Amino acid sequence: MSNDTMVNDTMVNDTAVRSTRESTASAESVLELDGVSKRFGDETVIEDLSLAVEEGEILTLLGPSGCGKTTTLRLVAGLERPDEGEIRLDGDVVSGNGSFRSPERRGVGVVFQEFALFPHLTAGENVAFGLKEWDDADREKRVSELLDLVDLSAQRDSYPDELSGGQQQRVALARSLAPEPEVLLLDEPFSNLDVDLRVRMREEVRRILKAAGVTAVSVTHDQEEAMSMSDRVAVVNAGRIEQIGRPERVFQHPESRFVAGFLGHASFLGGTVGRDAVSTAVGDIPRERIHGLAPEYEGSAIELLVRPDDLEATPDPDGDGVVSSRRYLGPTALYEIELDSGEAVSCMHNHDVHLDRGERVALSLAAAHDLSWFPEGAETVVDR
Incomplete structure (x- = not known):
């Protein structure tokens, strides 16, 4: 087999x-x-x-x-x-x-995205709305507890249009919590x-x-x-x-791969599993750095999931690829790197690091955690 x-x-x-x-x-x-x-x-x-x-x-x-x-x-x-x-x-x-x-x-309580507060009722009355079957003393106690929990005791008599968006949301949350x-x-x-x-x-x-x-x-x-x-x-x-x-x-x-891509930037780096390391276009990565890579995968072609903060690019005329784009994000800058292998990966650096478009760079692994991987061409991974 x-x-x-x-x-x-x-x-x-x-x-x-x-x-x-x-x-x-x-x-x-x-x-x-x-x-x-x-x-x-x-x-x-x-x-x-x-x-x-x-x-x-x-x-x-x-x-x-x-x-x-x-x-x-x-x-x-x-x-x-x-x-x-x-x-x-x-x-x-x-x-x-x-x-x-x-x-x-x-x-079951529901908090809708529109908050759906009753505009003619105060914050306290909105919270009490679902407690009509409670006696007066228990209802009053429950409303006070919840307004205190959401830090709105001082706004008890305020109407929704007198509250900020965040305060309205907390009233909606308290109202949904009221019936326990x-x-x-x-x-x-x-x-x-x-x-x-x-x-x-x-x-x-x-x-x-x-x-x-x-x-x-x-x-x-x-x-x-x-x-x-x-x-x-x-x-x-x-x-x-x-x-x-x-x-x-x-x-x-x-x-x-859907989960990998939906939860943030995801690049895939092809590699071949050797006895001690996985050979990739950016160098050999020790097998112990690859999550759950069992001995039977030796010789297999796999793809490593690398996120932008997993890689570090440094200027090097003999490096692995060139900078194809730079996106300034404020605290950080996101770089797209085209590798000589034809693969493309992303890396992220502090905003004060500047790499020019077209500049040749060397890539190294910056991740302190194990890297996940996929069998070459597979959409899902084996359980590890």
Whole structure:
């Protein structure tokens, strides 16, 4: 059997094992989706999607527009019904197999991107809106607790048009938390905020959710947002989960080229696996620097994932390639390097380092972490 055949067979088998492992619910799972599919007419938006969210966890569904992440959120909320599969909350089926629990009976809170505050109600009255069945003393106590949690006690009597965008978002969050939902769903919660406020609110919302001990599922297409506020990230593509795991793991060791490219700049450097090193166009890289590269891959052609901060370029008339472009980003500059091998890679330097377009450079590995890799031409990787 050839190395390539062995790699591809192993890749398929291990991918199936990994998928099963990721979707298996634990005893602490609050929310479970099991084989969920959703179609609109002839279009399949969600296909055989399975995941489990643990108590107190912040999970983010991350993917491009139209990938099915918002539809998944609506299925969990009960705003849509799945065509196949089950959705369970605390082990009880709320959708699927002939069962359907209405949204108001699911114990699920939703924070919409428009905030949807009632303009004629004060901040305190907005928070209290979903507590009509509570007695006056308990309702008053709960509203005070939540306004304190979101640091808006002083704005209790303010109307939405008297609040900033960030304050309105915190009121919307407090209102959704008020009935003590089992799960809180956040639909692109920061999309209506300006860039600086968006960054601050990501940190603030994570603090609030953790302080409240609530289980949350968020939806976004913003990679930085997902990475910074989530305990786990599920990357969604065409209605399927490509990979789920801790943000660091998903970023550093993507399991598909789609994930690698969607989570930031990704270049691929071809190499041949030798006994002690992988030979590449920028020199030999020791095998111990390659993540999970087992002995049986010796002689195989692979492609190393290198991100801009993994490489360093220095001027050298006898170097590996030439600078084809420079993009100034403020604190940093992103360089595109065309290698003599015909490959192209990116590298990032501090803004005070300047390389001229057309300048010949030598590339060296700057990464302190192991590099991920793909079998040559493969779209996914073997489980490592």
